Amino acid sequence: MSVAAAARTESTAAFGSMQWVSQRLGRIVLHVVVIGLTLAWVVPTLGLVISSFRPFSAIATSGWWAAISPPYAFTLDNYNQLFAQSNLGTAIFNSFMVSVPSTVIPVTIAAFAAYAFAWMKFPARDWIFLAFVGLLAVPLQLTFIPVLKFYVEHGITIENLTALNLPPWVGLWLAHAGYGLPFSTYLLANFFRALPSDLFESAEIDGAGTLTVFFRIILPLSVPALASLVIFQFLWVWNDLLVALIYVGGSPEVAPLTVNLAGLTNSLGQGYQLLTAAAFFSMIVPLVVFLSLQRYFVRGILAGSVKG
Amino acid sequence: MDFSILLSDLPTLVVVIVGVPLVLAAYIVGGEFVVRRLPDKNRPQVRPWIWVGPAIFLVAAILFIPAIFTVIQSFQDNHGTFVGWQNYANQLSDFPSGGAWIAIRNNIIIWLIFYTLFVLAFGLALAVLFDRVPYETVVKSLIFMPMAISSVALGVIWKFMFWYQPLGSAQTGTLNAIVTFFHHDPVAWLQDQWPNGLAVLNNLALIGAATWGITGFAMVILSAALKGIPGELLEAARVDGAGEITVFRRVIFPLMMPTIVVVGTTLVIFALKAFDVVYVMTNGNYNTDVLAFRMYNLLYLSHNPAGASAVAIILLIAVVPVLIFNLRQFRAVEARR
Numbered sequence: 067m068s069v070a071a072a073a074r075t076e077s078t079a080a081f082g083s084m085q086w087v088s089q090r091l092g093r094i095v096l097h098v099v100v101i102g103l104t105l106a107w108v109v110p111t112l113g114l115v116i117s118s119f120r121p122f123s124a125i126a127t128s129g130w131w132a133a134i135s136p137p138y139a140f141t142l143d144n145y146n147q148l149f150a151q152s153n154l155g156t157a158i159f160n161s162f163m164v165s166v167p168s169t170v171i172p173v174t175i176a177a178f179a180a181y182a183f184a185w186m187k188f189p190a191r192d193w194i195f196l197a198f199v200g201l202l203a204v205p206l207q208l209t210f211i212p213v214l215k216f217y218v219e220h221g222i223t224i225e226n227l228t229a230l231n232l233p234p235w236v237g238l239w240l241a242h243a244g245y246g247l248p249f250s251t252y253l254l255a256n257f258f259r260a261l262p263s264d265l266f267e268s269a270e271i272d273g274a275g276t277l278t279v280f281f282r283i284i285l286p287l288s289v290p291a292l293a294s295l296v297i298f299q300f301l302w303v304w305n306d307l308l309v310a311l312i313y314v315g316g317s318p319e320v321a322p323l324t325v326n327l328a329g330l331t332n333s334l335g336q337g338y339q340l341l342t343a344a345a346f347f348s349m350i351v352p353l354v355v356f357l358s359l360q361r362y363f364v365r366g367i368l369a370g371s372v373k374g
Numbered sequence: 375m376d377f378s379i380l381l382s383d384l385p386t387l388v389v390v391i392v393g394v395p396l397v398l399a400a401y402i403v404g405g406e407f408v409v410r411r412l413p414d415k416n417r418p419q420v421r422p423w424i425w426v427g428p429a430i431f432l433v434a435a436i437l438f439i440p441a442i443f444t445v446i447q448s449f450q451d452n453h454g455t456f457v458g459w460q461n462y463a464n465q466l467s468d469f470p471s472g473g474a475w476i477a478i479r480n481n482i483i484i485w486l487i488f489y490t491l492f493v494l495a496f497g498l499a500l501a502v503l504f505d506r507v508p509y510e511t512v513v514k515s516l517i518f519m520p521m522a523i524s525s526v527a528l529g530v531i532w533k534f535m536f537w538y539q540p541l542g543s544a545q546t547g548t549l550n551a552i553v554t555f556f557h558h559d560p561v562a563w564l565q566d567q568w569p570n571g572l573a574v575l576n577n578l579a580l581i582g583a584a585t586w587g588i589t590g591f592a593m594v595i596l597s598a599a600l601k602g603i604p605g606e607l608l609e610a611a612r613v614d615g616a617g618e619i620t621v622f623r624r625v626i627f628p629l630m631m632p633t634i635v636v637v638g639t640t641l642v643i644f645a646l647k648a649f650d651v652v653y654v655m656t657n658g659n660y661n662t663d664v665l666a667f668r669m670y671n672l673l674y675l676s677h678n679p680a681g682a683s684a685v686a687i688i689l690l691i692a693v694v695p696v697l698i699f700n701l702r703q704f705r706a707v708e709a710r711r
Contacts, residue, residue, distance in 0.1 A: 100503050104513045110586065111520070113548055114531045129546045159383065167394045172432075174398045179429030188422035194430065199704045201437050203643055203697040207669050207686045211447065211679045212440035233390055244436020247429055276421065277406050305524030307650045308666070315674075324526045331530060331654050345530035349523050356522035360515060367591060368598050 118144055118342035125339045144343035151340075152330065153318065154347065161304060161322040161351070164235050168242035168303040173295055175243065176250030177288075181280055183251065184258035185266065195255065201248045210312050213241060217313075224317050234320045238313045245309065246299050253366070257291040258284060294366025297359050301352055323348050401428070441690075448683035461684035474685055477663040481646060482692055484577045485664065489645040490638055492585040497592025497637070498630075501600050502622065504593075514597070518590030525587065529654025532583035536563040536655075565660050573661035580662055584651045588644065592637050599633035600626065636703070639696050646692050665689045 080086060113130040119140040120133050133140070148154065182188070183195050217223060217237045224234040261284065269279050285292070307324045314320050318329075327348050330341055356363060405424035409417055451457045465474040500517060504510045520528065537547025541559050545551045550560040561575075568575040603626060611621050649666035656662040658671065665685055672682040 096503065096506055100507050100513060103500065103503070104516050107517050107520075107586070109548065110531045110535050111523075114534060117534065125546065127544055127546070129544075129548060129551050131548075131551075159387075163387070163390060167390055170394050171398065174395065175428045175432065178402060179426045182422045182425035186422040186425065187418070188426070191422075194426070196701065196704070197438070198433065200697055200701055201433065203693050203700055204437065204441060205647055205666070205686065205689045205693055207647075207666055208444045208690055209437055209440035211673065211683060211686075212443035213436060216440075233386060240432065241436055244432045247433050248437070251429055275406065275410070277403065280402075301522060305522075305526075307524065307526050307653065308670070311670070312673075324524050327524075327526045327530070328650075328654055331526070331533070332657070341530050342534070345527045348527050352522040352524065353519070356519070357515075360518075363521075364518075364594050367594055 114342050115346055117339070118346045120144075120339075122339045125342070144339050145347075148340045148343045148347070152326065152344070154323075154326065154344070156319060157321065157323045157326040158351075160235075160320055161324075163233065164238055164242075164310065164322045165300055165303045167235070167239045168246070169296055169300045171239055171243040172246035172250050173292065173299060176247055176254050176295075177285070177292070179247075179251045180254035180258050181284060183255040184261075185263075198248045198251055202252065206245055206309065209241075209244075214312065224314065224320055234317075235314070238310065241309060241313055242303050242306075246302070250295055250299065253295055254288070254291060257288055261287055290362065290365060293359070294362040297355060297363045298366045301355060301363075304352055304355075444683045444686050447680060448687045450680060452678060452680045457680075461680050462688075464681060465684050465688065474665065474668055474688065476661050477665045477668040477685075478688065480573075480577055480662065481648065481664045481689075484574065485581060485645040485648050486642060488578060489581045489584060489648070490641045492581065493589055493592050493641050494634060494638060496585065496589045497596050498634070500589065500593045501597035502626070505597065505600055514590075514593065517593055520587045521590045523587065525584075525650030526654050528583060528587045529651050532579075532586070532651075533564075533655055535583075536579055538562040538565070564656050564662075567661055571661075576656065576660050577662055580648075580651050580655060583655065584648065588641070592641070595637050596630065596633060599630050603629050639699055642696050643693065646689060646696075665692075 116130040116133050117125055119142070120130070121139060121141050121143055124133065124139060183191065222237045222240075224237075227234045227236055265283055265287075266279055269283055274282070304322075305324060307328055310322050310325050311328070314322075315325055318326070327341075327344050330344050402425070406421075409421050409424060412420060448461055449456060449458060451460070467473045469475055470479070504513055507513070523531075535548050536550075537545075538550055538560055539545050539547075545554050545560055549563065554560055563579040564576050566575050567573040607629075608621055608625060611625050616624065647666055648664050649670070652658055652662055652664050652667045653670075658664075658667045665688060669682045669685040669689070672678045672685060
């Protein structure tokens with residue numbers, strides 16, 4: 067029985083008695099507090115969204131709340147201006163080109179590794195796994211300078227990759243993959259280990275190879291864990307600013323949306339009304355992913371609450 | 375806006391979206407193909423390395439080895455000459471306001487304590503309150519929603535919340551509109567270094583914005599732990615005459631302690647890595663610098679990788695207690711298996 071159910075069963079006092087009145091009052095206070103807190107939580111986002119549809123003259127002279135009473139004066143000017151003067155189309159394309167491989171690579175490689183960690187025997191297995199757990203907490207900052215240096219010395223730079231007709235994001239993909247691997251491997255290995263071992267044994271007796279067991283038994287059984295991991299990693303990469311700034315920050319033609327938006331915050335002194343539109347625009351994809359797949363996202367957070 | 379890039383670059387898009395998974399699948403199928411050609415007794419020795427190899431390689435190449443190089447570089451100048459503790463001495467000179475000290479104070483005292491406390495307190499309060507209303511799912515997802523937004527967008531949202539106009543002008547920022555409504559002078563939340571230039575107020579403003587974004591994360595985990603408490607236990611306490619507050623303090627809170635500790639350690643790591651919010655909202659001005667931001671500036675603005683390495687190592691040292699704690703937790707769980 068949940069706490070909520072337990073709380074509800076206590077309302078047994080006789081109708082109209084002092085105890086009944088105080089319980090009623092308590093319920094009302096509870097509802098007011100809950101709804102009040104939730105509204106307070108929504109206000110910042112709501113204010114931004116409303117502002118983004120207001121003309122500049124209105125934004126400069128009154129707060130967003132002035133717009134929710136007549137006369138209504140909503141406009142798409144901010145969006146039109148924004149699309150006219152910044153390269154948001156390129157930025158959103160880049161965001162996809164960064165996020166999709168930066169999700170696929172670490173999750174796939176982590177699934178391979180998690181299979182080995184969970185169901186194969188090899189020397190130093192437990193120590194290597196322990197190292198992965200330790201690396202969960204290591205700040206990424208520690209890695210930037212040597213990785214950058216390596217990329218420059220070995221030609222994994224945007225200019226070189228473009229000249230070779232390769233996707234210019236390769237360096238960023240590998241970085242995101244490396245940073246995401248400890249968490250992904252940890253989460254999936256824990257999940258794979260919890261699967262019943264007789265499943266594999268009977269499959270192997272039937273002559274199924276390692277690949278068959280992996281693709282036909284383990285992966286289908288792990289869809290919930292894989293889904294939550296994919297969403298987690300995708301949102302993490304999509305929303306990341308620091309790693310993108312470090313590896314592709316200087317090249318707007320390959321930089322993702324977050325870098326573009328952060329650039330706008332520093333450069334748009336007078337044009338700050340465009341920022342509201344840009345910020346809302348940048349929230350659309352993650353909000354759609356989140357709202358449609360919220361269940362898996364929450365499950366992923368519950369399964370492993372440490373992200374490196 | 376020019377969306378034509380989406381069409382002109384369509385080939386790249388397809389190559390990337392189909393190509394990357396294809397390469398990964400080809401690797402594992404090819405690897406197994408090779409393993410099957412091996413003599414029977416060698417297969418179990420080779421196979422695990424095929425499966426675990428790419429992960430170990432990437433983690434070593436992107437995380438482990440670079441981290442070691444950074445440790446080494448923090449003892450060298452920018453030309454690779456060994457200089458001993460010089461980089462650290464530069465960063466730790468002029469206590470209390472020079473070098474990295476402001477960033478260290480903000481990160482290791484203000485952010486670590488207040489961010490962790492705020493998020494835990496809000497997360498726990500919301501989890502307990504929401505558990506008692508029938509529309510729990512709706513309010514929960516509204517609180518959780520900022521998790522999906524990037525910290526950059528979060529920074530923009532809160533820049534507008536904290537917007538400041540001098541006294542006399544119309545206050546267009548939500549918070550200053552409220553403050554002036556109560557006949558108080560408007561507050562320059564992000565610039566005001568109250569009290570006495572110690573810059574607690576503006577750092578707390580940044581932490582408030584960050585707290586707003588992450589509370590949903592703490593709430594979801596704490597709420598799951600709360601649901602795991604058997605109802606009979608709470609009912610027994612109530613039957614014995616305990617009030618709701620006593621039930622919370624003596625039964626719910628102690629039973630949730632392990633989860634609170636786990637969430638707390640994660641938050642400590644987040645606090646130490648704070649970057650985006652500072653970058654977008656104050657750019658480290660007005661004494662709001664943090665270690666991650668200082669490191670970024672040393673690297674890209676001052677072109678001083680040696681100093682940046684030292685700052686990164688200071689950050690690592692701050693994380694080590696959490697790292698050790700995590701490893702001990704992990705081993706304790708493993709031992710119980």
